[in-house]
Amino acid sequence: MKGYIGIDVGSVSINIIFIDDGGVVAEAIYLRTQGQPIAMVQKGLKKLSGRLPAGSKVRGVGTTGSGRNLAGIIVGADAVKNEITAHAIATSQVVPGVQTILEIGGQDSKIIILRHGVVTDFAMNTVCAAGTGSFLDQQAARLNISIEQFGGIALQSESSVRIAGRCAVFAESDMIHKQQMGCGLPEILAGLCEALVRNYLNNVGKGKDILAPVVFQGGVAANVGMIRAFEQALELPIKVPPYYNVMGAVGAALLAREAAAKRGYSLFKGFGISNMKYKTGSFECAGCSNLCEVVQVTEDGKVIARWGDRCGKWSNAVIEEKIS
């Protein structure tokens, strides 16, 4: 099989997917980041190479997510792109004509508005984590139910309890009070979904023109309670694409396809990188009063990248070495 790898290195999870030439997802691997992005990318690639049929060829690799630069250096990426562009590319391919993308992940949530296949507006949560996956995770754990059950239980409710949604702290205390008053679990969970949707629409979706088709993706799109809450709030049908939880990675792979075609070859270093030794470290540069925290990545003892310096003294040194 010939195709492209897409890697989305997020705060909570790492998704690695393989798409064939036609853009169809052939393999999808989900790993928890566990604070070790490099080791997990290596592990994921090893897993992927084991799953692909013999003789498969990688024609390009793309990375996205908050760890995209790091992962890009490790694998030799053809495209390194932010999550917003990656999500928009992937969703336009899967749901042609999409006008609104609602994306809720572990730590961040975003809304992307497209018209005629072009992103015209977007927003990401800036200062508040209420309304993201980790908050739901936390509340599910507190109520002693698994996150997978969350949505199903919420759907059993016939009515919902009103829960304050502006702030995760308010939501939690409100929820506890309602629970102590004797409200049922399904009603509380349904209320929580509604609160989160309200918060999302008021915060991230503020001032945005939400038109159908609306696509809901990211890890939280697995929660049927959230899907129902969005449908009720927007009075629009909500589409959840297959592979809703790896759309960023799909976008990265699609961008890699474009970049590799333009370049004529791929920069992918091969699956052998799973066995290389990578080390990252940081040091404080004492060159001026900025005291930048410079991060350095080494591959088998050789420095392959540096960043974090405002003046470019350290990062440019690596680039110059490569050129000479």
Next chain:
Amino acid sequence: MRVTFPHMGNLFITVKGMLQYLGVDVVVPPPSSKRTLTIGAKYGPEFACLPLKLNLGNFIEASEKGADTIVMAGGCGPCRFGYYAQIEHAILKDLGYDMKLIVLEPPQKHLSKLLAKIKELSGNSSWWHIFQSIRFGYQKAQAVDEVEMAAFRSRPRELTPGSTEKAYTKSLEMLDRADSQIALAAAKRNADELMSAVAVDNKKTVVKVGLIGEIYTLLDPFSNQYLERTLGRLGAEVDRSIYLSEWVNDHIFMGMVKGVRTRKEACEAAHPYLRHFVGGHGQESVGSAVNFARAGYDGIIQVFPFTCMPEIVAESILPEMKADYGTPVMTMIMDEHTGEAGTLTRLEAFVDLLTRKKEVKEALCK
């Protein structure tokens, strides 16, 4: 008397130049750093905005270097800033820092008070000397603004990465060192030469982004996570709604200098959307967004510190302006976060959006 003042981007070059011209002993606080922020966040009230915390950190760090007097701007708007000088002074007093405070209130409301404060600061210099020093400060501000504008133009077009930054830093150092009218004129010429010597690709298509928002976060790169520089590296040419020299002309000279952008123009442009002063630069932000959109800018970024009331008002009005002009607007809220990944992601996505939009537009025009 050893005088210090808060940092706000390159403001120190102007204020230091002016005070030294007056013969005042000046202590410039160390540039705002993580330490400044840590100190400020520790002693400042949690609900105050980022500028207060950085001011406080600046003062404490300046006091460590021997400063005993603080010069601070006042204000009387709905914005909380008008009260910051007194609050900061009270906090410093509680912490045991015995520093004298000189608040310069805006001239339109408290002219005689302002003049008395300036006289006190100058150690009874003649009014002619005071006038000369203010003029010198203003000239420095103009020179610094010109260097900044040159950097905005060459950053996205530079052929060698980092060459603009080098020329920019060096130019500012030269301007900072100039201590007389003659030295300043020479430094200005040298800076101009240095900035135009940066090799650029003039044919490169770049997107143009107008920056609007609250003055402190707009002018201070440390507090806005080096917004202008990052945008430049991503291939965007930027312009700002506020420059220090324009602010001085508007607020100190009452708009006496002609031929430069004024606050009045911005407020007039805001008229269809916001007819009222809402504190800070809220009204100017809306008006400047209109002006940038009319001038054909590809996008607008609004920046303000978390909890900034005037800019929150502006933010809620901007979608209306956006609907009329079709220019994308993005808002960035700044607080204590120093991790730059989030900022970079948003900026990269925004520049992608603008680039793609521009390509589509140009393809349609062909």
